[in-house]
Each structure stands twice: as structure tokens, then as C-alpha cells.
Amino acid sequence: MSERAGSFNLGALAFDAYGTLFDVHSVLAACEAAFPSRGEAVSRLWRDKQLEYSWLLSLMDRYENFWTVTEKALRYACQRLGLSCDPATHTRMLESYYRLAAYPEVPAALARLAVKRRLVILSNGTPQMLAAVTRAAGLTAVFDELISVEAVGIYKPSPRVYALLPQRLGMPAERIGFVSSNAFDITGAKAFGLRTFWVNRQDATPDGLGYPPDIVVRTLAELADRLAAART
């Protein structure tokens, strides 16, 4: 793998946000506080439906922004689990998305990865969501730009989303490394033509669609090690 990595000539790294930089377990805590002992079920269904809705609306050519999608997915999860959610609880749960913690290794790893490279975020989140969560985690300064799919009105893994990167960064796709913990996101980015680095934090099964990542790591710290080794 290090021979592969050695051939990279990366001018920039683009990061997925939710689950990659920011720990969605903070959402789990909000779910558990609202619905004791059901937090995990709510949070898993909420996340699954959030992605499913993003795919369906994209395919239907009926884009709605990620805040609305997240809100509708939460309503679905509560309804399906037979949980009644008052407006204040609903709002509190949603707003947990503004205050996600970064994974512990993220700040130091980003500082290492930023040496001689531009860093950006490319996320389904709205510009407002991305600004808030990045600020709350103290990571605003490290990123050149927070790029939201809102610019193209369709969700990952549409190639129109990944095409924002060469456009905004002004460099060819093969000089851009894309970092995500979401297997489908890696698949989409690879199919588009980016270099892909899968942060497989949870030992997930690889996606089987035939666009495997260039590098698989467990944490961003490991990615910083691998890319540093590839340079020497």
C-alpha cells in the first residue's frame, strides 16, 4: 500500500464532516436524554433515514436542504418507533447537530495534514450547519473553505457534488484526496476520479460496488502517518 501512497501528489485534502471529523455520538447522547434506553434505536434509524431521504430526494430531482432532511428523518424515526416527541425535545435533538464534538485525534491530525496542502470540507450539511459545527469544535481556521452540496442542489454520491472540488480548488481531481468514513461517499468520490482515503472507524464492511479506496485507515492520525511516510 505504501508504494501506492508514494505515487500521490496531493495539492489538497477534502473531508466529509459527519462521522468523519465530527462524532455523531453526540447525537446519540441527545437521543438517549430524550428517550432513555431508546437512544441508540432512535439515533440509528434517524441517521439511516437521513441518508435514505437524501438519496431519494436527489433521485426525484426534489432537493430539500439537509436541515429539512434531518428534521423529516427525525420525525420518521420517532413515528416508526412509536415515540411522541414534543416540539422542544425535537428542536433540542436537531440542534445537537450544531455542537458535535470532533473525534479526539482530529485537531492534531488536521494540523499535520495541512502542511503544504489546502484543506476543505465537502459535506451534505447546509452552509449554516457546517459553519456552526466547525466553529463549535474550534476548527474554523484550519479549513480554506466549507463546501456544501447546497451549491449544486443534489446530495452525495452525485458526481456533481464531487465536481465542486476541482472547480473550487482549481486543481485536477487526481491531485485531490477525499477523506470519509462513509463507504458510499468513498465509492462516489472514487467513481468521480478523486483519490480516496476511507477512515473505517467502526470496522465496517467495504462497499461492494467496485470503486475501492486508495488507502484504508482507522483514524485521521493513521492517515497523517501514511501520507507522511509516502512523502519520504
Place this chain on the structure above:
Amino acid sequence: MSERAGSFNLGALAFDAYGTLFDVHSVLAACEAAFPSRGEAVSRLWRDKQLEYSWLLSLMDRYENFWTVTEKALRYACQRLGLSCDPATHTRMLESYYRLAAYPEVPAALARLAVKRRLVILSNGTPQMLAAVTRAAGLTAVFDELISVEAVGIYKPSPRVYALLPQRLGMPAERIGFVSSNAFDITGAKAFGLRTFWVNRQDATPDGLGYPPDIVVRTLAELADRLAAART
């Protein structure tokens, strides 16, 4: 609801295939035979991944036909569950898709629904898959046409799929009733402009994207009753 139904002036009905006309529990039986006591887990994950892959490939502009998608989804399900699947078992499980049973009420209900209306199938399945399963269930004669998404190279719920119906049937969308047990399929058809009839066989939670069905029933027999009542 019967007032609503009374306003329909349907020239044709289009049916989803898998889960709507054909009982995918036959697939469950094949899974259980291959992996005793794990059949339900395999079959649920297989189906979920089959749909997910169909959405992702569509969004990526990388259509592969439904037989390939179904095959890749089965491989994923086995890998994730840690089950090793020899080639003969793999083939046997896949081929169960050719021989699904129709739900018990389907033949008689279709005969009633066909009076003064054209009936077609609109499905993600390949033309070969649709011809085989319809023949095996003895339903070939009742349908004017088996319409596969293969004609447009994208999956449901893309509007390009539903647009095949007014094109092929030569009538406006509002004169076509679309029947499916899959909530996302109803949502897509409604967003496109068809009349939608949700066969909610399993008491599923309604989709929350804001395109509710015109009628909800539990079986096709109930749909035949409702549409007959609306005529009188």
C-alpha cells in the same frame, strides 16, 4: 377517501413487481435453506442493500442492471454477516428471484382490476427477470406490457422511470394509477404526477417526504373493492 376515489378516471394501472405482486418471502426461504437460522438476517440485509445500491448507482450515473445489483447486494450481505457462500448456493439464492410466488389474492384481484383498464408492470427488474417471474406465477396474459427501468438506465424513484408510463401507455399521468407496496416508490410516483395506491401489506410507517398516496390498502383485493366502489 371514497369521494377522492370517486374522482379517479383511470385508463390504466401500473404495478410494482417485488413485494407488491410477488412475495419476496420465497427469497427468505432460499436464504434459510442456505443459512439455517440466519435466513431472515440475510434476506433483510440483502433487500436493503439491493435498494441502496440501486439508489447509489443511479445517483452516481453508473447504472448496472438489477441482476448485477442483486448479485452484488447478496455478496455484501454474506460478507457483512460473516457467511461464506459457495458459487452453487449463491446461484441458487439469486435464481429464487425467477420463481417468486404471487401473493395469494393477486390473480383474482388483477382479473377484477383489468376490467376496462390496461394493466402493466413497472419494475427495477431486468426484462428477463420480469418475464420469468410473471411466467412462473401464471400472470403473463393479464399484463399488456412488462416495463423495465432498463429502458432508461436509472432506478426508481427517478422521474425518468415513471415517465415511461405516459409514454408507453399514450395517456396523461393523471389517468394512470400506480400500485406499489414500497413507500419510497409511491413517493416517487406521486412526485412525478401519477395517482398512487399504496399496498401497505406489513403495516409500515408512511414515508415522510410529503407525497402521500391517494389510497392506502392492505391487499390488492381491497384495492379492487375500493376502485369498484368509486365507480358506482
